[in-house]
Amino acid sequence: MSNVIDFLEMMGQDAQMRNASRNEVKLALANAQIAPELQTAILAKDQPQLETLLRQRVTCCLLFSNEDQDDESPLEQCA
Secondary structure, three states, X not given: OHHHHHHHHHHHHOHHHHOOOHHHHHHHHHHOOOOHHHHHXXXXXXXXXXXXXXXXXXXXXXXXXXXXXXXXXXHHHHO
């Protein structure tokens, strides 16, 4: 799995790879020795299938700071 994550990370950091043709990405996937079913999911940009194959789920959490907020705790503000 780490080679898939490494490949996706490399694609995200490399503007040329992000804008590469389908054939260029296909060649890069083959060179990275990514399993064929994972290659298909990546080429199809099929995130749900990729998550299933990797047995992973994307989890995202965003926390925002409110600098104008006074020192009260969030529980005290809700009371």
